[in-house]
Amino acid sequence: MxxxxxxxxxxxxxxxxxxxxxxxxxxxxxxxxxxxxxxxxxxxxxxxxxxxxxxxxxxxxxxxxxxxxxxxxxxxxxxxxxxxxxxxxxxxxxxxVADGPEPRLPLSDLPAIRTRKGAIAPRSAAQTGYMDLLGKHEMVFGVGPAGTGKTYLAVAQGVALLMAGRVDRIVLSRPAVEAGERLGFLPGDMKEKVDPYLRPLYDALHDMMPAEQVARRITSGEIEIAPLAFMRGRTLAHCFAILDEAQNTTPAQIKMFLTRMGEGTRMVITGDPSQVDLPPGQKSGLVEALSVLDGVPGIGVTRFAEQDVVRHPLVGRIVAAYNRADEQATAVRQDRAARRGGDPLARQEGN
Incomplete structure:
Protein backbone atom coordinates (compact mmCIF):
# COMPACT_ATOMS: atom_id res chain seq x y z
CA MET A 1 0.00 0.00 0.00
CA VAL A 97 0.10 10.34 23.45
CA ALA A 98 2.08 10.96 20.26
CA ASP A 99 4.93 12.51 22.28
CA GLY A 100 4.82 9.95 25.09
CA PRO A 101 5.92 6.33 25.49
CA GLU A 102 2.72 4.85 24.00
CA PRO A 103 1.82 3.15 21.84
CA ARG A 104 4.89 0.99 22.26
CA LEU A 105 4.24 -0.71 18.91
CA PRO A 106 2.72 0.42 15.59
CA LEU A 107 -1.04 -0.19 15.52
CA SER A 108 -0.59 -2.87 12.88
CA ASP A 109 1.87 -4.81 15.10
CA LEU A 110 0.09 -4.84 18.46
CA PRO A 111 0.33 -8.02 20.57
CA ALA A 112 -2.25 -10.77 20.26
CA ILE A 113 -3.33 -13.72 22.40
CA ARG A 114 -3.59 -16.77 20.16
CA THR A 115 -6.12 -19.52 20.81
CA ARG A 116 -7.41 -22.28 18.55
CA LYS A 117 -10.39 -20.11 17.70
CA GLY A 118 -8.10 -17.37 16.41
CA ALA A 119 -6.00 -14.43 17.57
CA ILE A 120 -7.42 -11.95 20.08
CA ALA A 121 -5.98 -8.46 19.64
CA PRO A 122 -6.27 -5.45 21.97
CA ARG A 123 -9.08 -2.98 21.30
CA SER A 124 -7.86 -0.08 23.42
CA ALA A 125 -4.58 1.36 24.66
CA ALA A 126 -5.30 0.01 28.15
CA GLN A 127 -5.90 -3.46 26.75
CA THR A 128 -2.52 -3.27 25.00
CA GLY A 129 -0.78 -2.56 28.31
CA TYR A 130 -2.86 -5.21 30.09
CA MET A 131 -1.92 -7.90 27.56
CA ASP A 132 1.70 -6.88 27.91
CA LEU A 133 1.50 -7.36 31.70
CA LEU A 134 -0.30 -10.70 31.33
CA GLY A 135 2.63 -11.96 29.30
CA LYS A 136 5.35 -10.70 31.65
CA HIS A 137 4.09 -10.77 35.25
CA GLU A 138 3.11 -13.63 37.53
CA MET A 139 0.41 -11.58 39.23
CA VAL A 140 -1.70 -8.95 37.46
CA PHE A 141 -4.57 -6.76 38.62
CA GLY A 142 -7.07 -5.51 36.02
CA VAL A 143 -9.23 -2.79 37.53
CA GLY A 144 -11.98 -0.73 35.93
CA PRO A 145 -15.57 -0.57 34.69
CA ALA A 146 -17.60 -3.30 33.05
CA GLY A 147 -17.05 -3.96 29.38
CA THR A 148 -13.34 -3.17 29.24
CA GLY A 149 -12.24 -6.77 28.59
CA LYS A 150 -10.54 -7.42 31.94
CA THR A 151 -11.91 -10.93 32.45
CA TYR A 152 -12.18 -11.86 28.78
CA LEU A 153 -8.50 -11.20 28.08
CA ALA A 154 -7.44 -12.93 31.29
CA VAL A 155 -9.38 -16.07 30.29
CA ALA A 156 -7.89 -15.86 26.78
CA GLN A 157 -4.37 -15.72 28.21
CA GLY A 158 -5.11 -18.70 30.45
CA VAL A 159 -6.47 -20.73 27.52
CA ALA A 160 -3.45 -19.84 25.38
CA LEU A 161 -1.02 -20.95 28.10
CA LEU A 162 -2.97 -24.17 28.74
CA MET A 163 -2.98 -25.08 25.04
CA ALA A 164 0.73 -24.31 24.79
CA GLY A 165 1.43 -26.63 27.74
CA ARG A 166 2.87 -23.82 29.87
CA VAL A 167 0.34 -24.47 32.67
CA ASP A 168 -1.38 -27.69 33.68
CA ARG A 169 -4.81 -26.18 34.36
CA ILE A 170 -6.94 -23.07 34.63
CA VAL A 171 -8.71 -22.13 37.86
CA LEU A 172 -11.49 -19.55 37.56
CA SER A 173 -13.13 -18.19 40.67
CA ARG A 174 -15.63 -15.57 41.78
CA PRO A 175 -17.06 -14.59 45.15
CA ALA A 176 -20.71 -15.69 45.29
CA VAL A 177 -21.95 -12.21 46.15
CA GLU A 178 -24.24 -10.31 43.79
CA ALA A 179 -26.48 -7.35 44.58
CA GLY A 180 -27.23 -8.53 48.11
CA GLU A 181 -28.59 -11.96 47.13
CA ARG A 182 -27.81 -14.92 49.36
CA LEU A 183 -27.04 -18.42 48.09
CA GLY A 184 -29.18 -20.13 50.70
CA PHE A 185 -32.35 -18.68 49.26
CA LEU A 186 -31.63 -19.92 45.71
CA PRO A 187 -33.15 -23.23 44.56
CA GLY A 188 -31.15 -26.37 43.79
CA ASP A 189 -27.97 -28.05 45.02
CA MET A 190 -24.68 -26.21 45.53
CA LYS A 191 -23.68 -26.40 41.84
CA GLU A 192 -27.06 -25.05 40.74
CA LYS A 193 -26.82 -22.29 43.33
CA VAL A 194 -23.39 -21.02 42.27
CA ASP A 195 -23.47 -21.61 38.50
CA PRO A 196 -25.38 -18.37 37.75
CA TYR A 197 -22.59 -16.40 39.45
CA LEU A 198 -19.95 -18.17 37.38
CA ARG A 199 -21.78 -18.02 34.03
CA PRO A 200 -19.67 -15.12 32.61
CA LEU A 201 -16.57 -17.31 33.04
CA TYR A 202 -18.22 -20.17 31.14
CA ASP A 203 -19.22 -17.73 28.39
CA ALA A 204 -15.65 -16.48 27.99
CA LEU A 205 -14.31 -20.03 27.81
CA HIS A 206 -16.76 -20.98 25.08
CA ASP A 207 -15.52 -18.02 23.04
CA MET A 208 -11.98 -19.43 23.17
CA MET A 209 -12.56 -23.18 22.78
CA PRO A 210 -15.07 -25.57 21.21
CA ALA A 211 -17.89 -26.45 23.62
CA GLU A 212 -17.05 -30.15 23.69
CA GLN A 213 -13.43 -29.35 24.57
CA VAL A 214 -14.52 -27.05 27.40
CA ALA A 215 -16.76 -29.81 28.79
CA ARG A 216 -14.01 -32.43 28.47
CA ARG A 217 -11.39 -30.27 30.17
CA ILE A 218 -13.78 -29.38 33.01
CA THR A 219 -14.51 -33.09 33.53
CA SER A 220 -10.79 -33.93 33.55
CA GLY A 221 -9.99 -31.10 35.97
CA GLU A 222 -7.86 -29.13 33.52
CA ILE A 223 -10.38 -26.32 33.89
CA GLU A 224 -11.91 -25.64 37.30
CA ILE A 225 -14.65 -23.06 37.86
CA ALA A 226 -15.56 -22.61 41.50
CA PRO A 227 -16.70 -20.06 44.09
CA LEU A 228 -13.97 -18.33 46.03
CA ALA A 229 -14.84 -20.21 49.22
CA PHE A 230 -13.62 -23.44 47.57
CA MET A 231 -10.07 -22.04 47.37
CA ARG A 232 -9.46 -22.07 51.13
CA GLY A 233 -6.72 -24.40 52.35
CA ARG A 234 -5.38 -25.18 48.87
CA THR A 235 -2.10 -24.54 47.07
CA LEU A 236 -2.51 -23.67 43.40
CA ALA A 237 0.58 -24.93 41.55
CA HIS A 238 1.37 -24.89 37.81
CA CYS A 239 -1.91 -23.23 36.95
CA PHE A 240 -3.40 -20.00 35.65
CA ALA A 241 -5.75 -18.68 38.35
CA ILE A 242 -8.26 -15.88 37.84
CA LEU A 243 -10.25 -14.17 40.58
CA ASP A 244 -13.07 -12.26 38.93
CA GLU A 245 -15.36 -9.64 40.55
CA ALA A 246 -12.73 -9.20 43.25
CA GLN A 247 -14.35 -5.98 44.46
CA ASN A 248 -16.85 -8.25 46.25
CA THR A 249 -14.21 -9.98 48.36
CA THR A 250 -13.43 -9.01 51.93
CA PRO A 251 -9.81 -8.21 52.84
CA ALA A 252 -9.48 -11.65 54.45
CA GLN A 253 -10.88 -13.42 51.38
CA ILE A 254 -8.61 -11.78 48.83
CA LYS A 255 -5.56 -12.32 51.06
CA MET A 256 -6.56 -15.99 51.27
CA PHE A 257 -6.74 -16.24 47.48
CA LEU A 258 -3.46 -14.42 46.81
CA THR A 259 -1.59 -16.64 49.24
CA ARG A 260 -2.79 -19.81 47.43
CA MET A 261 -0.14 -19.09 44.78
CA GLY A 262 2.24 -22.01 44.29
CA GLU A 263 5.13 -22.91 42.03
CA GLY A 264 4.63 -22.16 38.33
CA THR A 265 1.34 -20.36 38.89
CA ARG A 266 0.16 -17.07 37.41
CA MET A 267 -2.69 -15.09 38.93
CA VAL A 268 -5.01 -12.43 37.53
CA ILE A 269 -7.36 -10.45 39.77
CA THR A 270 -10.08 -8.40 38.11
CA GLY A 271 -12.80 -6.12 39.45
CA ASP A 272 -14.50 -2.74 39.50
CA PRO A 273 -14.16 -0.85 42.80
CA SER A 274 -17.18 1.29 41.86
CA GLN A 275 -19.48 -1.76 41.81
CA VAL A 276 -19.12 -3.20 45.32
CA ASP A 277 -22.06 -5.40 46.41
CA LEU A 278 -20.79 -6.12 49.94
CA PRO A 279 -22.92 -5.17 52.95
CA PRO A 280 -22.76 -1.48 53.95
CA GLY A 281 -19.66 -0.71 55.98
CA GLN A 282 -17.74 -3.75 54.72
CA LYS A 283 -14.44 -2.76 53.09
CA SER A 284 -13.65 -4.19 49.66
CA GLY A 285 -10.69 -6.57 49.65
CA LEU A 286 -9.74 -5.42 46.16
CA VAL A 287 -9.45 -1.78 47.23
CA GLU A 288 -7.31 -2.73 50.23
CA ALA A 289 -5.10 -5.09 48.19
CA LEU A 290 -4.36 -2.41 45.59
CA SER A 291 -3.22 -0.11 48.39
CA VAL A 292 -1.24 -2.69 50.39
CA LEU A 293 0.50 -4.21 47.37
CA ASP A 294 1.31 -0.93 45.62
CA GLY A 295 4.92 -1.05 44.45
CA VAL A 296 5.51 -4.72 45.27
CA PRO A 297 7.93 -6.14 42.64
CA GLY A 298 6.42 -8.73 40.29
CA ILE A 299 2.87 -7.39 40.50
CA GLY A 300 1.40 -5.51 37.53
CA VAL A 301 -1.68 -3.28 37.61
CA THR A 302 -3.74 -2.00 34.69
CA ARG A 303 -6.41 0.59 35.41
CA PHE A 304 -9.16 0.83 32.81
CA ALA A 305 -11.38 3.87 32.35
CA GLU A 306 -14.71 4.58 30.69
CA GLN A 307 -13.03 5.31 27.35
CA ASP A 308 -11.68 1.74 27.36
CA VAL A 309 -15.17 0.15 27.29
CA VAL A 310 -15.25 -2.10 24.23
CA ARG A 311 -18.53 -3.95 24.80
CA HIS A 312 -20.70 -1.43 22.93
CA PRO A 313 -20.29 2.34 22.43
CA LEU A 314 -23.46 2.94 24.46
CA VAL A 315 -21.98 1.09 27.46
CA GLY A 316 -19.14 3.61 27.57
CA ARG A 317 -21.60 6.49 27.52
CA ILE A 318 -23.65 4.85 30.30
CA VAL A 319 -20.54 4.44 32.47
CA ALA A 320 -19.59 8.07 31.81
CA ALA A 321 -23.08 9.27 32.74
CA TYR A 322 -23.03 7.38 36.04
CA ASN A 323 -19.55 8.70 36.81
CA ARG A 324 -20.77 12.26 36.25
CA ALA A 325 -23.76 11.63 38.50
CA ASP A 326 -21.50 10.25 41.24
CA GLU A 327 -19.19 13.26 40.96
CA GLN A 328 -22.13 15.66 41.18
CA ALA A 329 -23.55 13.85 44.21
CA THR A 330 -20.13 13.95 45.91
CA ALA A 331 -19.81 17.68 45.17
CA VAL A 332 -23.25 18.34 46.66
CA ARG A 333 -22.39 16.39 49.82
CA GLN A 334 -19.09 18.22 50.19
CA ASP A 335 -20.80 21.56 49.67
CA ARG A 336 -23.40 20.79 52.32
CA ALA A 337 -20.71 19.62 54.73
CA ALA A 338 -18.70 22.80 54.13
CA ARG A 339 -21.73 25.01 54.74
CA ARG A 340 -22.59 23.17 57.93
CA GLY A 341 -19.01 23.50 59.11
CA GLY A 342 -18.89 27.26 58.48
CA ASP A 343 -22.34 28.29 59.71
CA PRO A 344 -23.16 27.88 63.45
CA LEU A 345 -26.90 27.65 62.67
CA ALA A 346 -26.20 25.03 60.01
CA ARG A 347 -24.12 23.06 62.53
CA GLN A 348 -26.99 23.15 65.03
CA GLU A 349 -29.48 22.01 62.39
CA GLY A 350 -27.17 19.20 61.38
CA ASN A 351 -26.88 17.92 64.98
Missing amino acids: ADTVSAARTVTLQFDDNALLPLLYGEHDRHLAQIEQRIGVRLASRGNRLTITGSAEASGIAEAALRALWKRLERGEPTGIAEVEAALRLSESAAR
Whole structure:
Protein backbone atom coordinates (compact mmCIF):
# COMPACT_ATOMS: atom_id res chain seq x y z
CA MET A 1 0.00 0.00 0.00
CA ALA A 2 1.31 3.44 -0.95
CA ASP A 3 0.05 6.91 -0.11
CA THR A 4 0.51 10.52 -1.17
CA VAL A 5 -0.23 13.65 0.83
CA SER A 6 -1.69 16.30 -1.48
CA ALA A 7 -2.61 18.88 1.16
CA ALA A 8 -2.39 19.47 4.89
CA ARG A 9 -5.89 18.14 5.45
CA THR A 10 -6.19 15.60 2.64
CA VAL A 11 -4.58 12.16 2.50
CA THR A 12 -4.97 9.71 -0.38
CA LEU A 13 -4.37 6.01 0.32
CA GLN A 14 -3.77 3.55 -2.49
CA PHE A 15 -4.43 -0.17 -1.97
CA ASP A 16 -2.75 -2.88 -3.97
CA ASP A 17 -5.30 -5.70 -3.65
CA ASN A 18 -8.72 -4.90 -5.07
CA ALA A 19 -10.15 -8.17 -3.75
CA LEU A 20 -9.79 -6.91 -0.16
CA LEU A 21 -11.36 -3.50 -0.75
CA PRO A 22 -14.99 -4.63 -0.23
CA LEU A 23 -13.95 -6.10 3.13
CA LEU A 24 -12.20 -2.88 4.13
CA TYR A 25 -15.10 -0.66 3.09
CA GLY A 26 -17.80 -2.95 4.47
CA GLU A 27 -21.16 -3.84 3.03
CA HIS A 28 -22.64 -0.74 1.36
CA ASP A 29 -19.52 1.13 2.60
CA ARG A 30 -20.75 0.93 6.18
CA HIS A 31 -17.21 0.85 7.58
CA LEU A 32 -16.41 4.09 5.79
CA ALA A 33 -19.64 5.63 7.08
CA GLN A 34 -18.74 4.50 10.60
CA ILE A 35 -15.36 6.24 10.37
CA GLU A 36 -16.90 9.42 8.94
CA GLN A 37 -19.53 9.65 11.69
CA ARG A 38 -17.15 8.67 14.47
CA ILE A 39 -14.36 11.22 13.88
CA GLY A 40 -15.82 13.77 11.47
CA VAL A 41 -13.89 13.19 8.24
CA ARG A 42 -15.07 12.74 4.67
CA LEU A 43 -14.01 9.62 2.78
CA ALA A 44 -14.23 9.30 -1.00
CA SER A 45 -13.21 6.21 -2.97
CA ARG A 46 -12.32 5.88 -6.63
CA GLY A 47 -10.90 2.63 -7.89
CA ASN A 48 -8.22 1.49 -5.47
CA ARG A 49 -7.73 4.98 -4.03
CA LEU A 50 -9.37 6.35 -0.88
CA THR A 51 -9.20 10.06 -0.05
CA ILE A 52 -9.54 11.28 3.53
CA THR A 53 -10.55 14.92 4.05
CA GLY A 54 -10.79 16.61 7.43
CA SER A 55 -8.76 18.31 10.10
CA ALA A 56 -5.12 17.30 10.37
CA GLU A 57 -5.78 15.38 13.59
CA ALA A 58 -8.93 13.61 12.36
CA SER A 59 -7.33 12.72 9.02
CA GLY A 60 -4.34 11.25 10.84
CA ILE A 61 -6.57 9.13 13.06
CA ALA A 62 -8.56 7.85 10.08
CA GLU A 63 -5.38 7.05 8.15
CA ALA A 64 -3.86 5.11 11.06
CA ALA A 65 -7.09 3.17 11.59
CA LEU A 66 -7.43 2.28 7.90
CA ARG A 67 -3.80 1.15 7.74
CA ALA A 68 -4.32 -1.11 10.76
CA LEU A 69 -7.52 -2.56 9.29
CA TRP A 70 -5.76 -3.20 5.97
CA LYS A 71 -2.98 -5.09 7.76
CA ARG A 72 -5.63 -7.27 9.45
CA LEU A 73 -7.16 -8.10 6.10
CA GLU A 74 -3.76 -8.93 4.59
CA ARG A 75 -3.22 -11.38 7.45
CA GLY A 76 -6.59 -12.98 6.70
CA GLU A 77 -8.21 -11.73 9.93
CA PRO A 78 -11.90 -10.74 10.00
CA THR A 79 -12.85 -7.07 9.98
CA GLY A 80 -16.26 -5.87 11.10
CA ILE A 81 -17.90 -3.02 12.98
CA ALA A 82 -16.19 -3.99 16.26
CA GLU A 83 -12.75 -4.10 14.63
CA VAL A 84 -13.29 -0.71 12.99
CA GLU A 85 -14.29 0.78 16.35
CA ALA A 86 -11.23 -0.78 17.98
CA ALA A 87 -8.90 0.59 15.29
CA LEU A 88 -10.35 4.08 15.73
CA ARG A 89 -10.05 3.88 19.51
CA LEU A 90 -6.41 2.81 19.32
CA SER A 91 -5.63 5.48 16.73
CA GLU A 92 -7.18 8.16 18.94
CA SER A 93 -5.12 6.95 21.90
CA ALA A 94 -1.97 7.04 19.80
CA ALA A 95 -2.76 10.61 18.71
CA ARG A 96 -3.27 11.71 22.33
CA VAL A 97 0.10 10.34 23.45
CA ALA A 98 2.08 10.96 20.26
CA ASP A 99 4.93 12.51 22.28
CA GLY A 100 4.82 9.95 25.09
CA PRO A 101 5.92 6.33 25.49
CA GLU A 102 2.72 4.85 24.00
CA PRO A 103 1.82 3.15 21.84
CA ARG A 104 4.89 0.99 22.26
CA LEU A 105 4.24 -0.71 18.91
CA PRO A 106 2.72 0.42 15.59
CA LEU A 107 -1.04 -0.19 15.52
CA SER A 108 -0.59 -2.87 12.88
CA ASP A 109 1.87 -4.81 15.10
CA LEU A 110 0.09 -4.84 18.46
CA PRO A 111 0.33 -8.02 20.57
CA ALA A 112 -2.25 -10.77 20.26
CA ILE A 113 -3.33 -13.72 22.40
CA ARG A 114 -3.59 -16.77 20.16
CA THR A 115 -6.12 -19.52 20.81
CA ARG A 116 -7.41 -22.28 18.55
CA LYS A 117 -10.39 -20.11 17.70
CA GLY A 118 -8.10 -17.37 16.41
CA ALA A 119 -6.00 -14.43 17.57
CA ILE A 120 -7.42 -11.95 20.08
CA ALA A 121 -5.98 -8.46 19.64
CA PRO A 122 -6.27 -5.45 21.97
CA ARG A 123 -9.08 -2.98 21.30
CA SER A 124 -7.86 -0.08 23.42
CA ALA A 125 -4.58 1.36 24.66
CA ALA A 126 -5.30 0.01 28.15
CA GLN A 127 -5.90 -3.46 26.75
CA THR A 128 -2.52 -3.27 25.00
CA GLY A 129 -0.78 -2.56 28.31
CA TYR A 130 -2.86 -5.21 30.09
CA MET A 131 -1.92 -7.90 27.56
CA ASP A 132 1.70 -6.88 27.91
CA LEU A 133 1.50 -7.36 31.70
CA LEU A 134 -0.30 -10.70 31.33
CA GLY A 135 2.63 -11.96 29.30
CA LYS A 136 5.35 -10.70 31.65
CA HIS A 137 4.09 -10.77 35.25
CA GLU A 138 3.11 -13.63 37.53
CA MET A 139 0.41 -11.58 39.23
CA VAL A 140 -1.70 -8.95 37.46
CA PHE A 141 -4.57 -6.76 38.62
CA GLY A 142 -7.07 -5.51 36.02
CA VAL A 143 -9.23 -2.79 37.53
CA GLY A 144 -11.98 -0.73 35.93
CA PRO A 145 -15.57 -0.57 34.69
CA ALA A 146 -17.60 -3.30 33.05
CA GLY A 147 -17.05 -3.96 29.38
CA THR A 148 -13.34 -3.17 29.24
CA GLY A 149 -12.24 -6.77 28.59
CA LYS A 150 -10.54 -7.42 31.94
CA THR A 151 -11.91 -10.93 32.45
CA TYR A 152 -12.18 -11.86 28.78
CA LEU A 153 -8.50 -11.20 28.08
CA ALA A 154 -7.44 -12.93 31.29
CA VAL A 155 -9.38 -16.07 30.29
CA ALA A 156 -7.89 -15.86 26.78
CA GLN A 157 -4.37 -15.72 28.21
CA GLY A 158 -5.11 -18.70 30.45
CA VAL A 159 -6.47 -20.73 27.52
CA ALA A 160 -3.45 -19.84 25.38
CA LEU A 161 -1.02 -20.95 28.10
CA LEU A 162 -2.97 -24.17 28.74
CA MET A 163 -2.98 -25.08 25.04
CA ALA A 164 0.73 -24.31 24.79
CA GLY A 165 1.43 -26.63 27.74
CA ARG A 166 2.87 -23.82 29.87
CA VAL A 167 0.34 -24.47 32.67
CA ASP A 168 -1.38 -27.69 33.68
CA ARG A 169 -4.81 -26.18 34.36
CA ILE A 170 -6.94 -23.07 34.63
CA VAL A 171 -8.71 -22.13 37.86
CA LEU A 172 -11.49 -19.55 37.56
CA SER A 173 -13.13 -18.19 40.67
CA ARG A 174 -15.63 -15.57 41.78
CA PRO A 175 -17.06 -14.59 45.15
CA ALA A 176 -20.71 -15.69 45.29
CA VAL A 177 -21.95 -12.21 46.15
CA GLU A 178 -24.24 -10.31 43.79
CA ALA A 179 -26.48 -7.35 44.58
CA GLY A 180 -27.23 -8.53 48.11
CA GLU A 181 -28.59 -11.96 47.13
CA ARG A 182 -27.81 -14.92 49.36
CA LEU A 183 -27.04 -18.42 48.09
CA GLY A 184 -29.18 -20.13 50.70
CA PHE A 185 -32.35 -18.68 49.26
CA LEU A 186 -31.63 -19.92 45.71
CA PRO A 187 -33.15 -23.23 44.56
CA GLY A 188 -31.15 -26.37 43.79
CA ASP A 189 -27.97 -28.05 45.02
CA MET A 190 -24.68 -26.21 45.53
CA LYS A 191 -23.68 -26.40 41.84
CA GLU A 192 -27.06 -25.05 40.74
CA LYS A 193 -26.82 -22.29 43.33
CA VAL A 194 -23.39 -21.02 42.27
CA ASP A 195 -23.47 -21.61 38.50
CA PRO A 196 -25.38 -18.37 37.75
CA TYR A 197 -22.59 -16.40 39.45
CA LEU A 198 -19.95 -18.17 37.38
CA ARG A 199 -21.78 -18.02 34.03
CA PRO A 200 -19.67 -15.12 32.61
CA LEU A 201 -16.57 -17.31 33.04
CA TYR A 202 -18.22 -20.17 31.14
CA ASP A 203 -19.22 -17.73 28.39
CA ALA A 204 -15.65 -16.48 27.99
CA LEU A 205 -14.31 -20.03 27.81
CA HIS A 206 -16.76 -20.98 25.08
CA ASP A 207 -15.52 -18.02 23.04
CA MET A 208 -11.98 -19.43 23.17
CA MET A 209 -12.56 -23.18 22.78
CA PRO A 210 -15.07 -25.57 21.21
CA ALA A 211 -17.89 -26.45 23.62
CA GLU A 212 -17.05 -30.15 23.69
CA GLN A 213 -13.43 -29.35 24.57
CA VAL A 214 -14.52 -27.05 27.40
CA ALA A 215 -16.76 -29.81 28.79
CA ARG A 216 -14.01 -32.43 28.47
CA ARG A 217 -11.39 -30.27 30.17
CA ILE A 218 -13.78 -29.38 33.01
CA THR A 219 -14.51 -33.09 33.53
CA SER A 220 -10.79 -33.93 33.55
CA GLY A 221 -9.99 -31.10 35.97
CA GLU A 222 -7.86 -29.13 33.52
CA ILE A 223 -10.38 -26.32 33.89
CA GLU A 224 -11.91 -25.64 37.30
CA ILE A 225 -14.65 -23.06 37.86
CA ALA A 226 -15.56 -22.61 41.50
CA PRO A 227 -16.70 -20.06 44.09
CA LEU A 228 -13.97 -18.33 46.03
CA ALA A 229 -14.84 -20.21 49.22
CA PHE A 230 -13.62 -23.44 47.57
CA MET A 231 -10.07 -22.04 47.37
CA ARG A 232 -9.46 -22.07 51.13
CA GLY A 233 -6.72 -24.40 52.35
CA ARG A 234 -5.38 -25.18 48.87
CA THR A 235 -2.10 -24.54 47.07
CA LEU A 236 -2.51 -23.67 43.40
CA ALA A 237 0.58 -24.93 41.55
CA HIS A 238 1.37 -24.89 37.81
CA CYS A 239 -1.91 -23.23 36.95
CA PHE A 240 -3.40 -20.00 35.65
CA ALA A 241 -5.75 -18.68 38.35
CA ILE A 242 -8.26 -15.88 37.84
CA LEU A 243 -10.25 -14.17 40.58
CA ASP A 244 -13.07 -12.26 38.93
CA GLU A 245 -15.36 -9.64 40.55
CA ALA A 246 -12.73 -9.20 43.25
CA GLN A 247 -14.35 -5.98 44.46
CA ASN A 248 -16.85 -8.25 46.25
CA THR A 249 -14.21 -9.98 48.36
CA THR A 250 -13.43 -9.01 51.93
CA PRO A 251 -9.81 -8.21 52.84
CA ALA A 252 -9.48 -11.65 54.45
CA GLN A 253 -10.88 -13.42 51.38
CA ILE A 254 -8.61 -11.78 48.83
CA LYS A 255 -5.56 -12.32 51.06
CA MET A 256 -6.56 -15.99 51.27
CA PHE A 257 -6.74 -16.24 47.48
CA LEU A 258 -3.46 -14.42 46.81
CA THR A 259 -1.59 -16.64 49.24
CA ARG A 260 -2.79 -19.81 47.43
CA MET A 261 -0.14 -19.09 44.78
CA GLY A 262 2.24 -22.01 44.29
CA GLU A 263 5.13 -22.91 42.03
CA GLY A 264 4.63 -22.16 38.33
CA THR A 265 1.34 -20.36 38.89
CA ARG A 266 0.16 -17.07 37.41
CA MET A 267 -2.69 -15.09 38.93
CA VAL A 268 -5.01 -12.43 37.53
CA ILE A 269 -7.36 -10.45 39.77
CA THR A 270 -10.08 -8.40 38.11
CA GLY A 271 -12.80 -6.12 39.45
CA ASP A 272 -14.50 -2.74 39.50
CA PRO A 273 -14.16 -0.85 42.80
CA SER A 274 -17.18 1.29 41.86
CA GLN A 275 -19.48 -1.76 41.81
CA VAL A 276 -19.12 -3.20 45.32
CA ASP A 277 -22.06 -5.40 46.41
CA LEU A 278 -20.79 -6.12 49.94
CA PRO A 279 -22.92 -5.17 52.95
CA PRO A 280 -22.76 -1.48 53.95
CA GLY A 281 -19.66 -0.71 55.98
CA GLN A 282 -17.74 -3.75 54.72
CA LYS A 283 -14.44 -2.76 53.09
CA SER A 284 -13.65 -4.19 49.66
CA GLY A 285 -10.69 -6.57 49.65
CA LEU A 286 -9.74 -5.42 46.16
CA VAL A 287 -9.45 -1.78 47.23
CA GLU A 288 -7.31 -2.73 50.23
CA ALA A 289 -5.10 -5.09 48.19
CA LEU A 290 -4.36 -2.41 45.59
CA SER A 291 -3.22 -0.11 48.39
CA VAL A 292 -1.24 -2.69 50.39
CA LEU A 293 0.50 -4.21 47.37
CA ASP A 294 1.31 -0.93 45.62
CA GLY A 295 4.92 -1.05 44.45
CA VAL A 296 5.51 -4.72 45.27
CA PRO A 297 7.93 -6.14 42.64
CA GLY A 298 6.42 -8.73 40.29
CA ILE A 299 2.87 -7.39 40.50
CA GLY A 300 1.40 -5.51 37.53
CA VAL A 301 -1.68 -3.28 37.61
CA THR A 302 -3.74 -2.00 34.69
CA ARG A 303 -6.41 0.59 35.41
CA PHE A 304 -9.16 0.83 32.81
CA ALA A 305 -11.38 3.87 32.35
CA GLU A 306 -14.71 4.58 30.69
CA GLN A 307 -13.03 5.31 27.35
CA ASP A 308 -11.68 1.74 27.36
CA VAL A 309 -15.17 0.15 27.29
CA VAL A 310 -15.25 -2.10 24.23
CA ARG A 311 -18.53 -3.95 24.80
CA HIS A 312 -20.70 -1.43 22.93
CA PRO A 313 -20.29 2.34 22.43
CA LEU A 314 -23.46 2.94 24.46
CA VAL A 315 -21.98 1.09 27.46
CA GLY A 316 -19.14 3.61 27.57
CA ARG A 317 -21.60 6.49 27.52
CA ILE A 318 -23.65 4.85 30.30
CA VAL A 319 -20.54 4.44 32.47
CA ALA A 320 -19.59 8.07 31.81
CA ALA A 321 -23.08 9.27 32.74
CA TYR A 322 -23.03 7.38 36.04
CA ASN A 323 -19.55 8.70 36.81
CA ARG A 324 -20.77 12.26 36.25
CA ALA A 325 -23.76 11.63 38.50
CA ASP A 326 -21.50 10.25 41.24
CA GLU A 327 -19.19 13.26 40.96
CA GLN A 328 -22.13 15.66 41.18
CA ALA A 329 -23.55 13.85 44.21
CA THR A 330 -20.13 13.95 45.91
CA ALA A 331 -19.81 17.68 45.17
CA VAL A 332 -23.25 18.34 46.66
CA ARG A 333 -22.39 16.39 49.82
CA GLN A 334 -19.09 18.22 50.19
CA ASP A 335 -20.80 21.56 49.67
CA ARG A 336 -23.40 20.79 52.32
CA ALA A 337 -20.71 19.62 54.73
CA ALA A 338 -18.70 22.80 54.13
CA ARG A 339 -21.73 25.01 54.74
CA ARG A 340 -22.59 23.17 57.93
CA GLY A 341 -19.01 23.50 59.11
CA GLY A 342 -18.89 27.26 58.48
CA ASP A 343 -22.34 28.29 59.71
CA PRO A 344 -23.16 27.88 63.45
CA LEU A 345 -26.90 27.65 62.67
CA ALA A 346 -26.20 25.03 60.01
CA ARG A 347 -24.12 23.06 62.53
CA GLN A 348 -26.99 23.15 65.03
CA GLU A 349 -29.48 22.01 62.39
CA GLY A 350 -27.17 19.20 61.38
CA ASN A 351 -26.88 17.92 64.98
